[in-house]
Amino acid sequence: MANKQAVLGSGARFTGKISNAKSIEINGYVEADLTTEKVTIGSTGKFHGKVDSELVVIAGEYEGKMKADSVWLTETSRISGEVHYKSLQMDRGAALNCRVVHNWNEADAKKADETNVAEETDEVQVENTEEK
Numbered sequence: 001m002a003n004k005q006a007v008l009g010s011g012a013r014f015t016g017k018i019s020n021a022k023s024i025e026i027n028g029y030v031e032a033d034l035t036t037e038k039v040t041i042g043s044t045g046k047f048h049g050k051v052d053s054e055l056v057v058i059a060g061e062y063e064g065k066m067k068a069d070s071v072w073l074t075e076t077s078r079i080s081g082e083v084h085y086k087s088l089q090m091d092r093g094a095a096l097n098c099r100v101v102h103n104w105n106e107a108d109a110k111k112a113d114e115t116n117v118a119e120e121t122d123e124v125q126v127e128n129t130e131e132k
Contacts, residue, residue: 010044026060043076
């Protein structure tokens, strides 16, 4: 296609790696790793895997690790896994059951992980002190 747009219709299934698509619309089931400018998961769409994109719009189900500049979750979306984003819009009714990281970059992610480990260690020490 001239504009490198891909569409996976309702009821279709795909497993593998998706590349060289500028924009993709998913209305079926996809299990893949995906790098693109825009991803749309329709209300009948289910995506399982890794996404790296500038814009992600989800009305269906997503499970995996996502890195996106902008994420829009509609009222019918169901998300699990990990979402790294710079801008997030979430409609009333959207369901998130995941780790959410704002303004992601590798240095911030590493620092956040180190902070979380330090906080967990402090909590354990407090609990142990109280038991004595």
